[in-house]
Amino acid sequence: MMSKLHVETTINGQPVEFLCTGSETLLDALRNTIGLTGTKEGCATGDCGACSVILNGRLVPSCLVLAPEAQGQSVTTIEGIAEGERLHPLQQKFLEHAALQCGICTPGLIVAAKALLDAKPSPSEEETRYWLAGNLCRCTGYEKIIRAVLDAARAGSAAL
Amino acid sequence: MTNREFEYVGTRPVRHDGVDKVTGRAAYGADVSLPGLLHGAVLRSPHAHARIVSIDTSAAEALPGVQAVVTARDIPPNSAKVLLGGEAALDLGDMSDCMLARDKVLYNGHAVAAVAATSLDIAREAANRIEVVYDVLPPVTGIDQAIAPGAPQLHQSFANNVANRMEFKRGDVERGFGEADVVIEREFRTPMVHQGYIEPHACVARYGQDGRLTVWCTTQGPFVVRDACAGILGVDAAKVKVIPTEIGGGFGGKIVVYLEPLAAVLSRKANRPVKMVMSRDEVFRASGPTSGSKVRLKVGAKRDGTLVAARASLWYEAGAYRGSPAGAGAMCLLAPYRIPNFVIEAYDVVVNKPKVAAYRAPGSPMALFATESVVDEIARELGMDPIELRLRNASVEGDRAPYGPVYGPIGLKQVLEAARSHPHWKAPLGANQGRGVACGFWFNAGMQSSATVTLNLDGSAAVLTGNPDIGGTRVAQAQMVAEELGIPVERVRPSVADTDTAGHTDVTGGSRVCYATGMAVIQAAGDVRDQLRARAAQIWKVDIASVRWKAGRAIPPSGNGSHQPLTVAELAAQMPHTGGPIVGRASLNAPMAGPGFGAHICDLEVDRETGRSTVVRYTAIQDVGKAVHPSFVEGQMQGGAAQGIGWALNEEYIFDAGGVMENPGFLDYRMPVASDLPMIDTVIVEVANPLHPYGVRGVGEVPIVPPLGAVANAMRDATGIRFTELPLSPPRVLSALLHTESPNQSAIRIPQSAMS
Numbered sequence: 001m002m003s004k005l006h007v008e009t010t011i012n013g014q015p016v017e018f019l020c021t022g023s024e025t026l027l028d029a030l031r032n033t034i035g036l037t038g039t040k041e042g043c044a045t046g047d048c049g050a051c052s053v054i055l056n057g058r059l060v061p062s063c064l065v066l067a068p069e070a071q072g073q074s075v076t077t078i079e080g081i082a083e084g085e086r087l088h089p090l091q092q093k094f095l096e097h098a099a100l101q102c103g104i105c106t107p108g109l110i111v112a113a114k115a116l117l118d119a120k121p122s123p124s125e126e127e128t129r130y131w132l133a134g135n136l137c138r139c140t141g142y143e144k145i146i147r148a149v150l151d152a153a154r155a156g157s158a159a160l
Numbered sequence: 161m162t163n164r165e166f167e168y169v170g171t172r173p174v175r176h177d178g179v180d181k182v183t184g185r186a187a188y189g190a191d192v193s194l195p196g197l198l199h200g201a202v203l204r205s206p207h208a209h210a211r212i213v214s215i216d217t218s219a220a221e222a223l224p225g226v227q228a229v230v231t232a233r234d235i236p237p238n239s240a241k242v243l244l245g246g247e248a249a250l251d252l253g254d255m256s257d258c259m260l261a262r263d264k265v266l267y268n269g270h271a272v273a274a275v276a277a278t279s280l281d282i283a284r285e286a287a288n289r290i291e292v293v294y295d296v297l298p299p300v301t302g303i304d305q306a307i308a309p310g311a312p313q314l315h316q317s318f319a320n321n322v323a324n325r326m327e328f329k330r331g332d333v334e335r336g337f338g339e340a341d342v343v344i345e346r347e348f349r350t351p352m353v354h355q356g357y358i359e360p361h362a363c364v365a366r367y368g369q370d371g372r373l374t375v376w377c378t379t380q381g382p383f384v385v386r387d388a389c390a391g392i393l394g395v396d397a398a399k400v401k402v403i404p405t406e407i408g409g410g411f412g413g414k415i416v417v418y419l420e421p422l423a424a425v426l427s428r429k430a431n432r433p434v435k436m437v438m439s440r441d442e443v444f445r446a447s448g449p450t451s452g453s454k455v456r457l458k459v460g461a462k463r464d465g466t467l468v469a470a471r472a473s474l475w476y477e478a479g480a481y482r483g484s485p486a487g488a489g490a491m492c493l494l495a496p497y498r499i500p501n502f503v504i505e506a507y508d509v510v511v512n513k514p515k516v517a518a519y520r521a522p523g524s525p526m527a528l529f530a531t532e533s534v535v536d537e538i539a540r541e542l543g544m545d546p547i548e549l550r551l552r553n554a555s556v557e558g559d560r561a562p563y564g565p566v567y568g569p570i571g572l573k574q575v576l577e578a579a580r581s582h583p584h585w586k587a588p589l590g591a592n593q594g595r596g597v598a599c600g601f602w603f604n605a606g607m608q609s610s611a612t613v614t615l616n617l618d619g620s621a622a623v624l625t626g627n628p629d630i631g632g633t634r635v636a637q638a639q640m641v642a643e644e645l646g647i648p649v650e651r652v653r654p655s656v657a658d659t660d661t662a663g664h665t666d667v668t669g670g671s672r673v674c675y676a677t678g679m680a681v682i683q684a685a686g687d688v689r690d691q692l693r694a695r696a697a698q699i700w701k702v703d704i705a706s707v708r709w710k711a712g713r714a715i716p717p718s719g720n721g722s723h724q725p726l727t728v729a730e731l732a733a734q735m736p737h738t739g740g741p742i743v744g745r746a747s748l749n750a751p752m753a754g755p756g757f758g759a760h761i762c763d764l765e766v767d768r769e770t771g772r773s774t775v776v777r778y779t780a781i782q783d784v785g786k787a788v789h790p791s792f793v794e795g796q797m798q799g800g801a802a803q804g805i806g807w808a809l810n811e812e813y814i815f816d817a818g819g820v821m822e823n824p825g826f827l828d829y830r831m832p833v834a835s836d837l838p839m840i841d842t843v844i845v846e847v848a849n850p851l852h853p854y855g856v857r858g859v860g861e862v863p864i865v866p867p868l869g870a871v872a873n874a875m876r877d878a879t880g881i882r883f884t885e886l887p888l889s890p891p892r893v894l895s896a897l898l899h900t901e902s903p904n905q906s907a908i909r910i911p912q913s914a915m916s
């Protein structure tokens with residue numbers, strides 16, 4: 001067995017150290033070693049977006065990032081989206097719009113939508129649809145998700 | 161009950177499990193972990209059809225970290241035994257053989273051995289070291305090949321690979337066609353497609369030295385998993401406890417067991433808990449998609465649009481073992497229309513592909529794709545508005561359904577009228593755009609359900625059922641309790657319980673949870689209400705029959721002026737002094753359900769240079785009886801429409817000549833993404849179902865049925881070409897556009913082989 005690598009990183013604003021093999025994905029490290037199971041695996045090939053995280057401000061599928069690549073970086077997962085007890089507007093709007101059915105894609109979609117609103121606070125419907133095109137949802141037909149994101153964007157800009 | 165005024169039913173409260181799901185706290189199948197956990201991996205057949213000559217597991221067992229290896233020898237042989245509780249009867253013998261091949265492998269991906277090890281990497285490495293000698297047999301990869309004379313046989317018992325033939329008929333079909341002014345006959349084909357739930361199958365099994373098995377898993381039917389594990393392993397159901405996790409989509413595909421008994425046997429051998437999670441590749445190759453189909457349909461109509469006769473043959477791929485939804489397809493085929501003369505025959509065909517499982521309205525989408533395409537052609541032939549033609553022939557209350565029973569109140573006419581008066585139907589179309597309409601039908605299921613409602617001392621309540629919540633059923637159940645007791649929805653805590661805790665409950669499937677389990681919840685809450693009335697009667701020292709219930713209060717008999725009404729909270733606070741805890745319970749078997757109809761309107765824009773088509777506008781209309789939580793009802797309609805659009809436009813299993821699936825991933829198995837779809841408009845029609853106290857009928861399955869026909873009809877409208885084979889993927893459409901010189905009257909089928 002290959003000896004393990006020691007990785008120091010920042011996850012949801014907190015310093016985290018973990019051990020991993022060189023071939024382990026960030027997704028596996030998050031879920032199996034660090035215990036953050038909110039990030040989901042739907043395909044492990046970067047096609048479904050269920051494992052979306054924000055790595056240094058950039059939206060990535062964590063199944064395509066090697067765990068050692070997190071060294072010295074900053075990772076935001078679904079567990080880091082809410083501020084303490086207060087839900088992020090996206091989370092609130094997903095609930096209000098019933099933008100989830102089974103909920104397995106929801107963490108990835110909320111993380112992806114947060115990256116969108118961080119980059120572009122008032123996206124159009126088309127921009128939102130293309131930004132979220134890497135996140136598969138099989139239950140909703142996307143309509144309520146798109147409405148929730150656009151509504152959260154409006155709520156966000158109203159708060160400024 | 162149709163004119164009952166509701167306070168909570170019909171509102172849109174936030175779901176109780178919502179915060180867990182938007183924060184990542186909710187635990188799904190793969191999120192379960194236990195101390196001492198081992199990881200399982202499965203060795204799968206590289207061949208679609210082969211005899212197993214020998215399996216040598218010694219190299220795997222020798223690998224450090226390997227704790228157990230199992231083959232079919234570790235599982236008692238199962239004779240055919242029927243297991244109920246799913247949407248359709250399940251054959252335990254076949255399920256066992258499908259889970260772990262005994263003598264023959266029958267599809268590429270068929271499990272032959274499984275390993276448990278201290279890490280997943282070791283388990284996979286060990287599985288690769290198992291040596292299997294196969295005697296490779298020629299595969300049967302399609303319907304035409306399967307039923308041709310001299311075809312290889314999958315099973316000794318099924319001549320020509322036909323496992324079953326069913327027939328439905330009425331009237332005199334020859335005389336009917338004799339009366340017809342227009343007759344259209346076409347042959348339709350659809351490929352095998354997958355439910356495409358985003359969460360792969362996953363479980364953890366822990367077998368104790370006491371012979372008791374606990375299984376955590378993502379399933380639509382915890383009681384099905386329990387009984388399947390008990391049946392396959394040959395132990396009492398009382399030895400098995402199944403704890404359902406949150407479930408990341410199922411659509412019918414998470415009823416059959418694939419991993420749970422395997423994990424159990426590995427756990428028993430290793431004396432440690434074992435976790436098994438399918439990869440996406442395994443989900444595609446080794447769980448149950450739905451049938452590829454061939455449907456030949458001939459329909460005759462009079463000049464005034466009256467449909468007079470139909471003749472149909474349906475062939476559905478069952479996959480490796482019998483049990484396609486061909487019979488259901490045959491029963492759905494003509495359900496929307498009153499056709500006096502018909503003969504429908506249906507064939508269940510085994511092929512060397514994964515055994516099919518239920519998929520949302522199993523069998524109906526392929527059948528109605530044929531019907532709705534032919535009806536569209538008849539409307540064109542007669543120069544009639546396609547909605548008008550459908551309205552003229554629409555089934556109504558009192559008609560005998562083609563599958564036997566007499567329809568009660570059904571909403572097809574109301575649905576079609578809503579479609580005709582929707583602004584979408586009259587909106588102008590742009591260049592290269594076309595519009596199609598199609599109907600959908602599903603029986604909906606009743607089946608067995610149980611519910612418990614417990615009143616708390618502070619007047620809040622808990623409701624517990626055995627149905628995993630895939631799309632908001634918990635909040636709907638809380639709304640029902642709120643409605644019956646007159647307490648706010650937020651004061652009701654709904655839970656999904658394990659098989660030791662909940663009363664027996666059949667699957668989350670058949671669009672039955674809000675209907676049948678909902679009925680049990682309403683009855684259990686009614687039981688609580690009756691007990692509260694009895695407590696009030698006891699406090700007031702009056703006869704219980706004189707105590708009425710209104711808006712969450714027990715009302716004393718009139719003329720008894722010294723008493724004030726008592727609220728739920730007041731009565732709850734006194735429970736310890738008036739007889740103890742109040743628990744309401746109900747169990748029922750709803751033998752029937754109200755059938756559901758819908759109609760969809762699709763606008764498609766076709767790029768003539770690439771063959772790519774885009775849905776530019778879409779409207780779904782459906783009779784839902786009564787919408788308990790309209791947002792989740794709309795969500796079912798939108799999600800079903802999206803799945804059906806995927807089926808119509810892009811999704812298909814692609815096999816090579818050897819029967820190996822070539823596209824077992826989301827990159828090449830192309831499901832709709834957000835940028836593929838427009839907003840999907842919904843119109844909820846409510847024709848109360850008299851079988852349910854609120855008028856509820858099943859919602860979830862109907863909406864996947866219309867899109868196949870609606871999209872194909874829109875394609876015909878946009879291009880002049882009648883496509884009879886799905887999917888309408890860019891290569892097929894482009895090829896048709898290039899090869900059709902005079903497109904207007906043609907009905908063409910471009911085989912896959914002609915597109916490469």
